[in-house]
Amino acid sequence: MTCSELFTFIGAPKEPIAIPSANTWDGLEDEVGFAYPIEFKSFLNTYGEGFLGSYIRLCNPAVSGSRRLSKAFYDDFFNYASEPFKECLGESTKLYPEKEGWILFGKTLDRTQLLWEPKKNGPWTIIVSDVTDCERYDLSFNDFIYRCLSHELGNSYLMRSNLFTEPFFSRLIPGSDLKLEDD
Secondary structure (H helix, E strand, C coil): CCHHHHHHCCCCCCCEEEEHHHHHHHHHHHHHCCCHHHHHHEEEHHCCCCCCCCEECCEECCCCCCHHHHHHHHHHHHHHHHHHHHCCCCCCCCECCCCCCCCEEEEEEECCCEEEEEECCCCCEEEEECCCCEEEECHHHHHHHCCCCCCCCCCCHHHHHHHCCCCEECCCCCCCCEEECCC
């Protein structure tokens, strides 16, 4: 699925905030030592900060605070989550900044992590994990998001939550009338 097909399915963004600049992406990628998937960058460059299907919130380099993508963000996540992941999913489970470690790119409202397993050749595998279990998807970012929003991930943990609702992208904080504000 192309970016334009996904964007047509989701609908045009309304008052986007926290749109990363090219300089922001370049600085982040220099800092962390890898390039993010183009589809992910294109999504954030179009929609910015918000919730997908009232359930998923993507990490973003253009926000402030604990969700801002940075080397410090990944170091904090590693320090917090590395041992629980290894205890539950096995010692071979690695998180970035470990070599070939999984890279966090989003979370759900119930704290399920969305990660990539980087590969040298080919698209990165998407991993959905609540730390006690994980599901793997060999899908592009766009295909994964489309399948989540259209309820086409089969018997996935994400589909059992049944929380993906329209509007497919919103700045409203789920369960409230509060709107995310630009930092």
